[in-house]
Amino acid sequence: MKFALFTGCVAKGATRELMLSTIKSAEGLGIEFIEMKSAACCGAGVVSEKNPLLADALNARSIAIAEEQDLDLVTICSTCQGILKKTESHVDSDPSYKKKVNNVLEEGGHHYAGGKIKIQHFANVLGTEEGLKLLRDKVKRPLTGLKTAAFYGCYVLRPSGLSLYEDPDNPTGMEEIFEILGATPVYYDSRTKCCGFPIIMMNKNASHDMAGNALIDAIDSGADCVVTGCPLCHLSLDAYQPEIDRMNKKGCSIPILHLPQLVALALGYSPQELGMDKHIISTARLDKILA
Amino acid sequence: MIITFKIKRYNPEKQGEAYFEDFKLDVQEDLTLLDCMNEIKWTLDGSLTYRMSCRSAICGSCAVKANGHATLACQRQATHLVKGDTIVLEPLGNMKPIKDLAVDFEPFWEKINKVSPYLQPKQKAPEKERVQSPEQFSLIDDSSTCIMCGSCHSDCNVLEVDEDFLGPAALAKAQRFVQDSRDGKTLERVKNLSKPGGIWDCTHCGECVERCPKPARPFDRIKEIMTVALEQGVTNNNGARHALSFTKSVKSSGRLNENIIPVESVGFFNFRGLFDLLPVGLRMLFKGKNPPVFHKSIDEVEDVKRIYMELDE
């Protein structure tokens, strides 16, 4: 398994532990990731607020770079995944728009062909038959007794036409992975809802409220931890958890993990190796399960 | 197939609490959810209350929550909605139930009213029609398909926690006029829509697009208003500053400068806003989570800059 890795910006910035654990879990599974060092930020749906064509051009360029390497593209961020799929859909569905976009890319030596490579989230790769087999074969430390709540992130689920999950209103991809890793998946309503990160600067209270509702739902459903597929969700649920806690006054906390961290833990890596000591909400309580 | 309809009943005339009641029907291949609801009402329990009229997905009366998500009952085949052998029916979200599946739409109409949902023409009307090109028509084509069914409003994640948000239906309706070439109040409109509770409070979760039974796609309309607002120079708010800062950052290095963007979003002189950022900033600094101060560019960042220049950014 060899892929072009679209890291996204936040995995190398505020949530560097995501990049770290991605490399470790790939190492442990024997997956080869070629980092796309010349790919630009996906725009996160924000650049397109300023200039939709610019955002599509930047993303078409990134997809073209993967096409040129003849490698499927893998994202480790739900937002990047959703945005790249949106660009793919915009450009593929309108031949004259495609031409327009390629005109912009031309001078830089890139050309978006479309339909040549797959754009997948890491969770989707792990969820393929090959991926699941790899997981089964390589698990060294089954996460027995770890009650794990998935938080998918809006952009891998909606719009459902662009989602790689079979039933985006009721996905099971992440929970299937949890089971293979030996953990116990916890199903709860909020796992497909919004963490509020996009409006953290605009409407803090609403943002924290949304994140808080999801956390309380996970906690009430008996989860030991929440596992996200998106570093922005991680920031909202982890870095801002003290604010959220102050708002809803429930006095409970729950550690938030990145999916590659969960995978790497089951492969035998230690929490420190995976940057889990960098989290705002301590993951110490999980140590006894990981012992 | 035999389907069990688990329907949320509520009649404040009879008792205070809502409860679920089961109805079993033998459903044939091409019965819509509304057909089933009618069958239940007309043959099993006449007191089941809900709204419906056209049954052809144009009047917008029959939106309900099926299996937790808003949908237009007449537009969906019952056999496609079944989970196991059950369909759970509840009234629309974010609206107060009156009885069973019928909800109070008054607050919904109030929000629509807030966006001045009528043409405010540029000039006095000519003798014949105002000229509008097919391209200009296409800008308002999608939003004009909205049937005001309330499905987007029901499932909006922001409305769930903040009732001051205008909501996807009102904002999509607003776009219908913001981008109508015949309307003369674009600047005024986007100024109003950029205030708290407006476009920048949308969390981009995509629920509204997912639930919309028509091609209205409210979130896409909200983004269009954002672009117009930025073009019109309405930038004195966090959302607009965020978009501008983000776009600028990607131009300069090909990636996000996570240290600068929060500061530029709240505004350099917004001491209150900057102060609010301190706790999480310090927290992250303490844990070693803060993004590196020396911000590296991507490889081939020149190509990105070139693209920006070519697109006049």
Add this chain to the structure above:
Amino acid sequence: MIKHDVVIVGSGLAGMRAALEVCEGLDVAILSKVYPTRSHSGAAQGGIAASLGNSESDSWEEHLYDTVKGGDFLNDQDAVEEFVKAAPRVIYELEHYGCVFSRTPDGKIAQRSFGGHSKPRACFSADRTGHAILHALHEQLLKRSKSIKIYSEWYMHSLVLDGDRCNGIVVSDIRTGAVEVMQAKAVIFATGGYGRVFNITSNAFASTADGVMAAFRAGIPLEDAEFVQYHPSGLYRQGILFSEAARSEGGYLLNGEGERFMDKYAPSRMELAPRDIVARAEQSEMDAGRGVDGKDIIHLDLRHLGEARIMERLPQIRQLGIDFIGVDCVKDPLPIQPTAHYSMGGIPTDKFGQVITDAEGTHVKGFFAAGECACVSVHGANRLGTNSLLEAVVFGERAGKSAFEYAMKVDHAPVNESHEKTKVLEQFEGVFQQNGDESYNDIRNQMKKVMTENCGVFREEKQLKTCIETIEKLQEKFKNGKITDKGKLFNTEIYEILELENMLAMAEIIAKGALDRKESRGGHSRTDYPKRDDENFLKHSLAYKTDDGIEIKYKPVVITKHQPAERTY
């Protein structure tokens, strides 16, 4: 007692347009049993006619002739003339209101061909023209929300008539069950049609004859009730409308043998012949066993138009096919059959929207009607497509104007509130107390079945007599029903029962009118009297309520420019 200057019942195109006409200077209320944007006007798809000449040169004279010929010469031509003359101004006015219209490359309102029209004069908004106009008018209503009070989800029970003067209506709030009398100087009915008496209909569930029956019960006759239009392209078994625009854009009608059979029935216009002719052609093919798979199915084939054109001009139709019958018209033909679509008949009015009560044109003071519930008559025996949206807006305006002028001149007249209220309260109580064993649902289904089978596209004496007998039996059974929901809060069940009562009465009037009209004309087709009989039946029927049942009288047709001629296409 609630008091307004003008009360409008029905908030579709006609009702809302009337409200806009009346609101400056008078206290106006508009009342509807559904929220205004839910009105059935929104379901109209194809277009609104006007001789703008944006696509090809056109004139009101041609529009007049097409309409009169389309109506099989039963139209009142003086009214039609005003109607078609007003059309261009009305369209421009709608556009000025902000209505979204599809455009020509040079930015004018686009127009397309339509059945029975000799020139392309259907102005359209993709394939959702009714929806576009409905929302444009609703927006204008919201703009004037301080001057127009909307009573949404209120039901109109009866007309308050004192001699020859209308003084208000009796209503109830569907949400609370509270009965009120609304005193008004002028009342305008814009309550729509009554297709729901039939099994296969394009009409919404709300199209149940409430307005026309309130007028009928108050002693006003119903004009031309037997003329019901069967739209050729209703979705098989469901009746949902697939706009005639599909044929305007070039769609074909094919029988079970894959033939474009319209060349046998209307060789010059083919699929774009008027609706009654196409519906009869389809029915004949199906009756002769040439339906698709031997069933009552005709194919509407759009494949040759290509995806791009379908998505530009007929996007909603494509989605309807996919959603309601799982057929994508880009790939496969759509299964259709004739569906009861439009009621040419209704409350008789003069060309100013003023309700009249006899052949001489005696006014019912203070009572006006517009839109599908009225019969002016601009459509005669058969309505051309795109003329109904036009009718609603033109006569909504005219009725509004007439009501305005009248209401400015008079004072409110006294109303015996308790007397009027009691009648309705007793009606409610009556239904609540009934403890029989008949199923209202079965009664409704039987009515619909017998009306479609015995009073449908093709009619015949024995069948019509059976139909009337059956309806009368059903009316007896109706007295022996039982209601489940006896509460007051949002009791939709009792209103469905009141609607059923209205529909049974309307069904009988339609069948009686059909029985008495021993000719074939426009939408009314008798297999035992297959020819048009101008000598005996060039006249409008007026169905009166009497102690001995329904009595049919007649009213002359106003003929000005076009003498009746043979109607071929």
